[in-house]
Amino acid sequence: MDNPLSPILQALHDMPSAFSGVRGKTRRTAAPGFSAEGSLALDALAVEVRKLGPLAQPLDAASAQALHAACAPAPYGRRERTQVDKTVRDTGQIDAHALTLHWRKGALPRLLADAASRLGLGPLQAHAHKLLVYGPGQFFKPHQDTEKHPGMVATLVLVWPSAHIGGTLQVRHGDAQAQFASQHLQAGGLRWFAFYADCRHEVLPVSEGWRVVLTLDLVLQPTALDAAPPQARAPVVEALTRLFAPSADTRPWMFLLEHEYTEHGLRWGLLKGEDRLHVQALRAAAQALGLRMHLALAEIHESWTAVQRPGRRGRAEAPEADELIDEGMVLDFWVDADDQPQRGRTLAVPLDRAEGFADTGERYLVDEEYEGYMGNYGETLDFWYRRAALVLQTPAAAEASRFVTDFDAALADALALARRPGSGVALGRLLAAAMPALQSACRAQGRALFQACAELACAVPAAAQARSLCEGFAWAALQSEDAPALARLEACRGTDWVLALLQEAWAPVPRATWWRHSDAGSPAPTFWPAPLPAFLAACDAAGTTPALRAAMVAHGLALLVRADAPVGNASPRERQGLLAARLAAVCELVQALQPWTQSATSLQLQLLGHVAKHPSLYPLRALTALWKLLPRGRAAAPEIDSLREAARQALKQALGRAEPGADDHSLGAFEIEWTCRCADCSPVIRWAASASAQPLALAMAEQRRTHVQLRLEAAAAPIAATTLREGSPYKLVLSKPKDLPARRARQRATWQQALADL
Template sequence: MNHLLDLLRQPPGLHPVSPETPNAPDRFWAEGRLPAEHLSIEVEGLGPLPQPLPPAQAQALHDLSEPAQFGLRDQTLLDPTVRHTGEVSADLLSLDWQPGAFAALKQSVAQALGVEQLDAWLHNLLIYGPGQFFKPHQDTEKHPGMVATLVLVWPSPHLGGTLRVQLGPQETVLSSQHLQAQDIRWFAFYADCRHEVLPVQEGWRVALTFDLVLPAEAERPAVPAGLQTALEHGLRQQFALDSDTPSMAPWVLLLDHEYTEHGLRWPLLKGEDRWRVAALRAAAEALGLRLHLALAELHQTWSAEPAPRSRWGRHDDAGDPQPGELIDESLSLDFWVDEDDKVGPRSSLSVKLDDTTSFTETGRAHLVDEQYEGYMGNYGETLDYWYRRAALVIQSPLAAERDRFELDFDAALADLQRLAGLPAESATLASRVQVAARTLAYQVSARGRTLLDACAEIAAALPDPEAATALLAGFDPSGFLPEDAAVLARLQRERGTPWLRTVLQRWSDPQARRFAAVTGWRAQWGSNLSMTALWPTPLPAFTQAALDAGWSLELLDDWFDTCLAALKRFDQARVQAKPANRMQLQPGLLQAVDELAQSLVLRADDGVEDLQVLIDHVLAHPGLYPRTQLASFTQSIGALSHQWPQDQPLHARVTEALRTALTEPLRDISDHHLRGVEWVCRCKDCLGMIPWAESTSAEPLVLAMAEPRRQHVQSQFETAGAPLTATTLRQGSPHKLVLHKPGDLQERDRAVRQAWARDLAALIP
């Protein structure tokens, strides 16, 4: 058994519940007596209620009452099979207490329920006649701070009408029946208790009900010094506070009572929860530990077993499946209240079950949902159960800060930024960044450049350069915008150019990023490439922003070396890609190298060397960069051709390629052959298609073959990027694959030639 639970098992002093049960071990219910002369009641339309209440007066009271309704979730219902009793609303009642009697009653009830004080608000008067009842139910929180219900049973002869109260596995029976009473019986119980009024057998049961509310200014229960010292020692051991490596795991105590999101507040804790939490809080605060109240959800998945059979061979439970073996179990906290009683974000935090303890087992009383899942292929039948409980969560300060990044990332990040502006807090800043490193990396990956400004501010203030590098390592520069160039310039000034060059190296290192997603800055491309950003877009705008922000010459050189390296890696992958995939990527790559050329021109003489590398790369790969499509690229460089002698070979080769292309004769109207298709497969089936595709014929091609062969032929011309269409003629056996050529080949050729002519005219003034 957990040592902390042992310390909290026995209350710090006796708490009398009633004269009949002076040493009761719990506080979820209480009972007592009130002299009858301490209270008189007058009912509008009837007058004073005698003591005891004669049957004739009771009948008249019942006739005056209205059928009582009940609440079900957000509905108010009238159903005599659930609640069968009469109700007189509070506005028809006048109560006259003897001086001090009401205050003394409230104090007695508060003491019996284990709280310092309670306010009582009259709710209604209920009258149960013979056979009337109220089935098991749970009271709703009718007022802010409502924690319990008080019932005063008027002296009226009756038999039956017993009040049964249950909290989890605990239950008590409170009997008010009598034939001749000289006093008023009172019963109190917490609002999360399920309770019922059993049928009245004879006579009339008349009861006043009050909502018991904890005042907002209620004080914490006093904690004996000896108990606090013992708990401090226990918490010190639990969190290994005297060791070099204190525990980062939380200690979670599941509370006994039930609380809603409105009722889970420090001043509103009930019964044993109240003094136990107060004692733990005092000890934890003395040690500098952090505390929260939270709502916990326990999720269990069980294998489903057939319902047990009775001795007569029938299913006892109408065939409902029963839980067999526990498959999985998890617990999460998803509603948080801090030490100042403020509700935090509703994010969920997973907690290990080993870090959780309680005085009572989680059971049916805590069940909020269940679900049966039938057989699903590889998965057998399962039963899922969800349980809801309140919890006290104690953590070390660092662990609380770590988890705060999970629960309220933006607020936690803002705190880091605040610390970054306080040089004296650099050690605290470093420790928080260290414990939150995993969450920070995840958020950087998910949010990208939107976190760059904040992370740069924090990185600039970190005392350890490697920690600052690690904080920024997850950013993907291909997503940067021009305004981010100024952020990097600020980092360059604050941490120095060599450090920022190291960060850039981390961003561009394929090995360092081998597990990252696929972008131009990362090395892992598959066989089917997609055109993602190789660098910030538009790159010329980013380059101009970097120049204006004062990037150093060394940093700019590294930046463009990285851009060129990314382009070369991507082109290397393009060579291995399928022809259709390369054709799809080509327009984007042509625009990308055009932007890179424009950016290098912006650097003037400082960009000459990299510009030459770019031109050489483009000219060395005519299959990837056809020269007839490089007019825009040539113009971007040739705008300053008098300064760029390296432009001349490019200009000459592109204009020569355009002239040669334009000298080719126009396609004859009867010519329908496909040009420039890079066939990948030349198997027997594909060789039945390729000669037809390269012929001048416009007639469709019909291939009779089985479905796998038809699928292969179609996939291969799609892989090659051939502009063919296919239909299946489902006649005969085997079915026939019918291939068609485009009907607008002449129009396509004419459009391409017109573009060549425009490009050539632009290159030759």
């Protein structure tokens, strides 16, 4: 039993002259009118061929053979290429520029009107294309005509009277087929056959004689569908009303057209056959309901599991689709209600909202791909289909779609609406539908959208929606020019609202940050807009409150403290690798917390306490940049003097150690933090502390050599390691720096300068 049609398809089905032979929910025989045929009087047309003269009526065998000799081999198109292949197309052709057509007065207009009427089209124009001559055995395998002129919708074949047998023209549209048998011995007139350009057709081999045909491209002149809009049909309006009712699904709904269209041919006035009737009916109903409408081209993708069944003699046959894995549909070309093409980003749409009378099958197939067994998943077959569709949407849904297909224009329109007094409710409805696309764009574009989203957030009534607009940004990515937008948010939504956004969405306190960036070449993490003092100054100038600026500094300090927390898990190499970045972050906070006075604030004391608490992270002998920012003498708080004195004593102690002699190559001056003292590492530690300049060679298996090398790297020891691949096991050869005295001198000079700075 056939499945019932949906209410909309049923309403279209019941229209006069709509369909015949419905065979299921989405399948039917092709609509009558995809082809037409007729005849003309012999004197309706005379044709002259350059260098050969007029064509006789009828054409005798000798003249036909001479005509064939003057022909060039006819090529055919294969995707972007045009080529000659007589296994596909074997016929001769004479181009239109070598032909002169003499139509009897009124004959061509009557022919075109007749063809247009039978094909269900508007006014047509004809462009001569080729004169084709098929001799015995010649043919043209199934193919589809290309669009040679803007607005080309059909092909007209006019058979010249010439005795022949065979050469039947077979035309298919969907499941339907039409045949045009032109064989005859005595012709009393000219016969013609017209068919839509998206029909697949072929010319069967000629058995005897010569088949001579003139082909013409039929071009439809675009006409405005609204010139005489039909009255909306009540059943169609009722079906659309139910589909787009407030409680129903408001996603786009698509009516899949039956004919094929290119980007040049998809226009309201160029629709073919019953596509035109159906779109007129749906368009009239959509206008009555205030729906937005577009024509669109869709790509439908299906992914299937594939099976290869054994064929003859055990050979595997071509893979077959077995079970559907996934399917999807995207729209990538639109024509708006004013017939203007609108190309933008692709819009994914739900397949369950697409309906039509023709199944998406082989006739719409444009590509397929087979992928064999890959280990993690089995064999797959992927198919890509191309369909044209009428897309209907509610106004809000259409505007939301624009945030995907034409984001910049949609955002500009939303901002214009936000600046219009009293538009908050309308803006809120629009942004509610567009929120997923907006948030996706924020993730992709980052702070470039912050100012726009902040403006929208100030215009919508609901605080929750305003937060959704703003939460997709990173505080650390903001720049000084974003300060006015931040000030507007605070003025509109309040300090607590902005702080909650900062702490929960923009810059939540992480568990660990520094140690993920310790490898050479990895950028140091940023916790706040850099440089922070300049950002805070811009916020002050923009009008943010002192409370918000103080809270931002406090949050920055909390981020730094939390990032420094897992110090026990970091190796000396990791700590040293990011010392400069950590110290720069501390210095930014010092500048942000100015002025520093003798009565230090709680945040200032917290920062100083953190530095003092972690000497392995902030070595006292390496804080020169910090001392240059902190006040001295009476202006300094006691905590500053205490930390400065501790640093002075550490430097004096280091400089107080006796300098090693020139023949002393010990590495003690570098205070290496050894991370392992196992049986393999202990000899290395003793050798490093010794005065010997000789390399150390350790015969070890590969796993032990690797362990020692990794421990040396973790300790940041200035020792070079190579493997001597001689004997068994190979030897790990360790060498001290050749410029060791110069390194020690540079280190001592750095300490002396730091002490002088103190």
